[in-house]
Amino acid sequence: MATMRTPIESGVPDNKQYLHPLMARNYGNWKYHDRPRPGVLHHVAHSGDQIWTVRAGTQRQMDLFTIRKLCDIADTYADGHVRFTIRSNIEYMVSDPTRVEPLIEALTTNGFPVGGTGNSVSAIAHTQGWLHCDIPGTDASGAVKALMDELHEEFIKEEMPNRVHLSTSCCEINCGGQADIAIIVQHTKPPKINHDLVANMCERPTVVARCPVAAIRPAMVNGKPSLEIDESKCMCCGACYPPCPPMQINDPENSKLAIWVGGKNSNARGKPTFMKMVASGLPNNAPRWPEVSAMVKKILTTYKADARSWERMADWIDRIGWPAFFEKCDLPFTKYLIDDWRGSRASLNASTHIRF
């Protein structure tokens, strides 16, 4: 029996104790920055102080050896301070420019690619997958590793028209988030119900309420209270699974991957946008998901070649129009890409604006 220790409800730790001293000194007083080379940021404060940041990719799910190695590098070259970015890159800050090259060298030789700044393809935000979630249709760390191997060059260079953010999610709930390109697992068949278990395991009213399209009804099956699905309504979201695991949604054959593009959270130029689905039905082909990598790369190379400087994926598509996007990326536009959910008419073309 563990001791009954009352927790110290300390909440968010004060980050002042961890800040690089030069950053603490110039807190709120930065003037501008530039990027001397990909992976390196150079910030100048109003005081005239300068700091160089070296950014490197990590595998996010790290073992102790990796974290201690990153710490060794920080102790040798960066006065023992680091921070992480929202995309699980690590950043080392140094006040002495002569340390930048040795730091890059140390990171690179230890297998941490330096990049992810400016107009690069940064590391992929991702979810839990088979390593830890209870409803994943696929793995996330593996799909990300496989894809980042392919995109490594675009991570260490800044050759895209604007920054590119990617994310992957291992089910349609999409913990992964909005991105310029997102890869999301999609179930394509309604859940299979194990009726013997429903009565014991599921709070049936909760499950019925959870379905976004009201496809679930209570039913008696083999004399026991269970649930039934109106399969013509079900759009296979899997939301019924967490409160009712006997409604098995995962399916090794029919879980497919879909690609979404044009999400952007920044307010720069246009308002933030949601990403849109442009392809589906890609096979869940572990461990390297080659079909997914090929399609993502095709979209990226088309964007790289066709977009103008500063156009994010969304800005580019806005300029050239969706028909051209599908044409140039060699993607079939199927009827499933025309929205039929609530509010869908807002996504239809209510004008004669058509490019020929």
Place this chain on the structure above:
Amino acid sequence: MSKKQHDTPMLDQLESGPWPSFVTGLKRLAKDSEYMTDLMGQLEHSYKTRKGYWKGGTVGVFGYGGGVIPRFSEVAEMFPASKEFHTLRIQPPAGMHYNTDVLRKMCDIWEKHGSGLIAFHGQSGDIMFQGASTANVQGAFDELNELGFDLGGAGPAVRTSMSCVGAARCEQSCYDEARAHRQVLNTFLDDMHRPALPYKFKFKFSGCPNDCMNSIQRADMAVIGTWRDNIRTDEALARKWFDKHGMTELVNDVVSRCPTKAIMLKESKDVCRGAKISSVAVSDTNSLEIDNGNCVRCMHCINVMTGALGTGVDKGVTILMGGKRTLKIGDLMGTVVVPFLPMKTDEDYEALVEIGQKSIDFFAENALEHERTGEMIERIGLINFLEGIGLEIDPSMVSTPRTNPYVRTDGWDDEVAKINARKAAA
């Protein structure tokens, strides 16, 4: 240890290639740990059969109701050592700054009590200490807690928050994100640690409209820095930028990309003067002129000409409510509920906390079970939400006024009187 490693032909393929491999990390841990050996076995089994094998359950630490994500294996007969593989969600310091001393201490704790696998960070911002047995969860938490860290949120609770690097190193920062993050979140620890809300509630803090924390799409309450006065300029840096980039880029990448056409390129002698005009010479003949009354603070020109153009000095935040991901009615973007809240004094930070408090109280009382703030707002209408938390309406809250006529307006005259009275008092 003597335990034989499972064959992992599929995972092995994820060791090649230039990107750092989590599989190599897992293998290193598995060398001395039966726990991780079996974890790898189960993961390989998932790769082979294309199915996940974890199920939830209940595991927690004494005194708290959430923050630990329990995982029990459904294939424990094949991989018995890793049959329990729970995750502790631990709140990061604002801006995710660390020193190596604290990271090493975290590693030591997780070596002793856990699997040795740590994710920096999850999509909500937690440090995820992945993989502890039920018996070890309390010990791991106790030591992390003594080190100054606390559990984050899970379940129907206030969730862990994130803030950008902001004031610590970014010239675009319009408030003290770390302070706001800490002050707001630490007010709601009870709602984080003892989940009793209708569903999750997330705060995120970005220092400017670049919104590096993606708060607008993912936070129930997004706090985004902005400014009210004029864009600042620096002629030396503007000239330097122009020397390097030239007229074509100035026109195509700066002037013509302004969404509201607030920027004009002029001959310096023709530049207008006025309270809302900023201008800066880029050469001996040409200047940029910005009509700040028509600038929507989108950040584009400031991002392109960093230092030459900068955010203003009358800084504060815009607050948007109701952003969320997919379940249940689809993705929702946050909606402006406070166009501008200054962030200068202690009282301003308290006012921010108070808006958070009122929102959570209203959410707790009015949302249906498993309904996010954005869905509640859609169901009851923005006006009911604003009145519920005591915020005044503002035309900046809409893209357009209503386009459908299905509305009763019998209170119109009273509303006009109220608004006129408010204007007169201002």
